[in-house]
Amino acid sequence: QKEVEQNSGPLSVPEGAIASLNCTYSDRGSQSFFWYRQYSGKSPELIMFIYSNGDKEDGRFTAQLNKASQYVSLLIRDSQPSDSATYLCAVSQGNQAGTALIFGKGTTLSVSS
Amino acid sequence: DAGVIQSPRHEVTEMGQEVTLRCKLISGHNSLFWYRQTMMRGLELLIYFNNNVPIDDSGMPEDRFSAKMPNASFSTLKIQPSEPRDSAVYFCASSPGVSYNEQFFGPGTRLTVL
Numbered sequence A: 001q002k003e004v005e006q007n008s009g010p011l012s013v014p015e016g017a018i019a020s021l022n023c024t025y026s027d028r029g030s031q032s033f034f035w036y037r038q039y040s041g042k043s044p045e046l047i048m049f050i051y052s053n054g055d056k057e058d059g060r061f062t063a064q065l066n067k068a069s070q071y072v073s074l075l076i077r078d079s080q081p082s083d084s085a086t087y088l089c090a091v092s093q094g095n096q097a098g099t100a101l102i103f104g105k106g107t108t109l110s111v112s113s
Numbered sequence B: 001d002a003g004v005i006q007s008p009r010h011e012v013t014e015m016g017q018e019v020t021l022r023c024k025l026i027s028g029h030n031s032l033f034w035y036r037q038t039m040m041r042g043l044e045l046l047i048y049f050n051n052n053v054p055i056d057d058s059g060m061p062e063d064r065f066s067a068k069m070p071n072a073s074f075s076t077l078k079i080q081p082s083e084p085r086d087s088a089v090y091f092c093a094s095s096p097g098v099s100y101n102e103q104f105f106g107p108g109t110r111l112t113v114l
Helices: none
Strands: A011-014 A019-025 A032-038 A045-050 A054-058 A061-066 A071-076 A085-092 A101-103 A107-112 B005-007 B010-013 B019-024 B029-038 B042-050 B053-056 B065-071 B074-079 B088-096 B109-113
Touching: A011 A019, A019 A032, A019 A085, A019 A107, A032 A061, A045 A054, A045 A061, A071 A085, A101 B042, B005 B088, B010 B019, B019 B088, B019 B109, B029 B074, B042 B065, B042 B074, B053 B065, B074 B088
Parallel strands: A011 A107, B010 B109
Antiparallel strands: A019 A071, A032 A045, A032 A085, A054 A061, A061 A071, A085 A101, A085 A107, B005 B019, B019 B074, B029 B042, B029 B088, B042 B053, B065 B074, B088 B109
16 A cells, blocks of 8 residues: 655744655655645645655745655745645656656644744 | 636535536646545545546445546546535546646535535
8 A cells, every 4th residue: 555644733833934844655666746735625736846856946945855765845934824734745656647646644734923 | 727627616415316526627638636535534536537548446435436537628526326424525636748747636526415
């Protein structure tokens, strides 16, 4: 059974701090990794994806991938109250279009002002 | 560009009734995924299609569930007969046909079976 594990939280950080969200996966064949943000009552929204080991930065967000450790993380710098949401980690076995994703159950982030 | 369109947004029905959920893909996308989300089980993949062909339906919970993709842009998920344990939010997502497999989600259908 292929699994994606996340700490359910809640993770609470003050405004302006760095929030660190972590995810581990079981399938060593996994090739692509995604972070989705889901506000309460809304649908998941893609915010980052990463395919290669190392860091990928996009604005205040940085995704980090370590395939040897089967670990992917998301850093949110200068956290804002509007970042309060559930963050879902998703993993795919391939990079081709139409490959299914396996989702973790998500980590709830709360940013206090 | 319009995103993934789902209808209805909310559905309340009684146990035993038939329920049909609908999804329209983003123009130009050719992969479609149906998910179900509950607090207990999180986001579960039910079935997905590539170029109108069902690829993996192993996540469909029972024979009561069926999905079709009659053309390149539209899909239906049917539950017959519905049961209270089917109550969940059902999402449809589409993915483009080239290079990468990012998925874009529709707004979801909140199903309540009484």
